[in-house]
Amino acid sequence: MSNGLVIAAITAVFKNLLEDGLVQNAALSSMGNVLVTTLPPDQISIGVDDQPRLNLFLYQVLQNRNVDLGGRHRNQLAHYQTSTEEGTNTPLAINLHYVLTAYGNKDFQTEILLGYVMHIMHQTPILSNAMIRATLNHVATINRSGLFAQAIESTSVEDLTEQLDQVRITPNLFDTEQMSRLWSLLQGSYRPSIAYEVSMVFIDSKKSLLTSGYNQETLEQPQIHKIVASPTNGKIIAGSSVIICGKNLSGDITLLRLNGGENLLEPQVVEDSRILFKLPQAIYAGHHKIQVVHQPKYKFLNSEQVVSNEKTFILHPTIQVSVDEPTPDIQEQNNSASSTGATQVSFRCLT
Template sequence: MSGPLAIGGVSAVLRNLLDNGIVQAGPAVGTVKVTALAPDAIKLNEPDSEPSLNLFLYRVSPNAGWRNAGLPGFDSAGTRTANPPLALDLHYLLTAYGTADFEAEILLGYAMSILHDQPVLDRASIRTALQAGVVSGSILPPAYQALAAADLADQAAEITVTTEPIDSEEMSRLWSAIQANYRPSVGYLVTVVLIEATKPVRSGLPVLTRGDPAANSGREPGVFVHPDLLPPVPTLFRVVPPAPQPAAALGESVRVEGAHLDGTGVEVRFSHPALAAPIVVPIGVNTRRDVVDVPLPASPGADAAWPAGVWTVRVSLTPPTETIPRETNTAAMLLAPVIRFGGATGAVRDGGTGDVTATIEVSPEVRPGQRATLTLGGAVARAQPHATVTDTLVFACGDVPGGPQWVRLAVDGAESRLILLSPKIPPDPPAFDPVQRITVP
């Protein structure tokens, strides 16, 4: 593959090709200067102006055939695993400049004939044009000395040069954008240029066996066939709180449902955005293939260790027929806050403004970065800032009608339980939990 200097290398090779072709034409065209500049940089009104050809790269586009080769890949540890090439098409404008009648037309005809005779930039031509060993490196321009390291001749695909039709409207827009006087021109498409990064990548070793060798023969057991539509490896489907609630609470058990969850060394890992490391709940041996029942702690220390909100759950286990532990995918779990009624929980009304301030004791404790909102009756308020982990939140609720008001607390998207849901089949109609109320003065 080529390096980042490949685009400049292509321009240099094309200019060298035109320069050599014009020299071989000899007296038929005379002395001609071949450049690779922007057209507005070419001076046309100088007394010593001479006939010239100019090759201008006006557009670069991704190559349609190579653009699906892939993107730079990384593994779970962030290590690069692949360096797919950057595939480009180069669009050039070849322009002839003359100082006498028909001179520009003659030059353009010779230049197009030269490029037509060599539609493929072969590796020998590229090396000849770019390698400093052909001529003394001291007389080469600094830009050419750098292009010798482009590795353009070593890329996998050959580089082709073909004419690219440009209609009058597009040509007019192009020269207007360049802000230069129009001269006889023709478009060329050069494809494909492959630029590959040289960053180190990580590659896995070849696979020797699929699974652990059998104890009696020492041979690999081969591919295990599962006569069902379930995933072949331990997989989680969902985390189910105690029926029929939408979220779990500390002190309850949740059921992790999935496939192939039986095994030894079973551990359930709970992760939360507010925690630097996951909380691991050891289960030991699990004999059921479809579920793992996990008790959530209810100790005083759990209030500080288990913040409310959205958790991700992952299970690690060693399947019965294997010796290496496996890790499942993740599933989401909501851990609801619980309002502690009595104690500090209550509401007061300001005698001057009539605004209501509510104080809520909550379990588990709320961290400074968590978003907590309270719905008191129909008023919604956000918790006042607190610098430390706390189990008491204060809300300025504004004007709230007096009397008993239903109350809901939401922490990071997980709401306290206001509605009583029936586990019966068929279920009883839902109803508000009469405990979830605060009397507003």
């Protein structure tokens, strides 16, 4: 496996995220086609008749010395240390630093582009492993003659994404002095720009991944630990709210599958460690299963989704007590029984 392709892979995913986000934005249609490139800024010049452009440039690669395998699987470090003693390498965790620059030749083009780019990146702060895999398959398919597509033929997308956990994208809002230093280093004509940091990317050998037992799908897969009523001192009944507790529960689009059904249900509140969800009214008492489903945000990723484990909960029945109005036939019987104080009561199990 050519592990050296991970940097190019992240750049390709980042670039495609921008391209897809801009195409889907109807507000940018009046601007025409916006070109997205990954060139050094000193190689870019834009004339009066040139189309507007976004340029994504990787200007720095730094080692992440505080890496803890995403902060979620500390015990994996022991496995890596054992693998090192057996002659394999621990993974090299790196952070990638990009500068994203808008180029325009008409009034407000750069401002509009930067505004929508910041919105896209704010809506997509995490690139999941499934999203990266689907995007790389898409990129390698649409331009088979491109340099990246040819390079990726020497390996496989599965192997390439095997070493990637969830990748986080965070903005670095530089002040004037920091931005001045950066553009002096780039030796290009200054344009309005935004810096982003992408972390964490692992570079290592396939041997160390396999012997360590490191499983990227396990790290990113949502996990349900328990399901409780809301409020927590109550019982789960039809139409009531429940709290799903676990980890990695928040995704690009988070939905719920009840009892393996095809129609997915939308939760009320989604957080990484809990989901608040209101049960339907038309549901029978007894054992039910629920599952968290993460769907990708963009259309070409619809075939890729990540699902959690199924968790069973008990739906308690609802008992309704009512006093029925007696019919004329039994009115006489009730009158005769009135001396005993008897009343006719019926019970119905609603769920």
